[in-house]
Amino acid sequence: MLVAPSILSANFLELGKEVESICKAGADFVHLDIMDGHFVPNLTFGMPILSQVAKVATKPLDIHLMVENVDFFVDYFLPLKPRFVSVHIEEVKHLHRTISHIRSQGSSPAIVLNPHTSEQELQYIIQDVDMVLLMSVNPGFGGQSFISSVIPKAQNLKNLILQKNPQCLIEVDGGVNDTNILALKNAGVDIVVAGSFIFDANDYKKAIDSLK
Ligand code: DX5
Ligand code: ZN
Numbered sequence: 001m002l003v004a005p006s007i008l009s010a011n012f013l014e015l016g017k018e019v020e021s022i023c024k025a026g027a028d029f030v031h032l033d034i035m036d037g038h039f040v041p042n043l044t045f046g047m048p049i050l051s052q053v054a055k056v057a058t059k060p061l062d063i064h065l066m067v068e069n070v071d072f073f074v075d076y077f078l079p080l081k082p083r084f085v086s087v088h089i090e091e092v093k094h095l096h097r098t099i100s101h102i103r104s105q106g107s108s109p110a111i112v113l114n115p116h117t118s119e120q121e122l123q124y125i126i127q128d129v130d131m132v133l134l135m136s137v138n139p140g141f142g143g144q145s146f147i148s149s150v151i152p153k154a155q156n157l158k159n160l161i162l163q164k165n166p167q168c169l170i171e172v173d174g175g176v177n178d179t180n181i182l183a184l185k186n187a188g189v190d191i192v193v194a195g196s197f198i199f200d201a202n203d204y205k206k207a208i209d210s211l212k
Helices: 012-024 047-056 070-080 095-104 150-164 181-186 204-211
Strands: 002-005 030-035 061-066 084-088 108-113 131-135 169-173 191-194
Touching: 002 030, 002 204, 012 030, 012 047, 012 204, 030 047, 047 070, 061 070, 061 191, 070 084, 070 095, 084 095, 084 131, 095 108, 131 150, 150 169, 150 181, 191 204
Parallel strands: 002 191, 030 061, 061 084, 084 108, 108 131, 131 169, 169 191
Antiparallel strands: none
């Protein structure tokens, strides 16, 4: 299992040290939650902070865009050369165009599904993405409880992926901890995002290892 700690739950007064710590503690990616106060009822951070984070991160960036005007923000953050840029299917009008653009700029495109959105929506686009991110909470906040219907959804998605694009990864985000990780693994999930489970722990390495 690959682990992408979400810095949403980090101590922002010590952000540089926090990013260094999770990278040293075995993080595979650094998950960055961009919220605009419109697509979700919360605001996080923008370029002035992310460009500093990118300088100290020794692991690839995994950007999760919870915003309106997706194409504007895609272009805004692509210069950071993130490994993944994830866009919500619920917000993007011309998904194929947005995804092709992300790929043309050297990042891996990913599509995010909210808890209520069916994996069947991906039938005609799954061939074109490198990852699908399944939300296991309603996006907007860290520290929420895990919505367990993501497990059968991940299994169904895995079947679709095996038929249409076996290279495509599955990532799950929200409420992930050491009690649901095994079910996620068994459902075919490749990467988990974890915020509060890691940053609330005294020992980040132990927390990351327990998920792995
Ligand atoms: C929620 C964010 C998540 C969040 C996860 O909208 O996308 O990445 O930080 O936090 P936890 O692991 O605490 O649910
Ligand atoms: Zn996220």
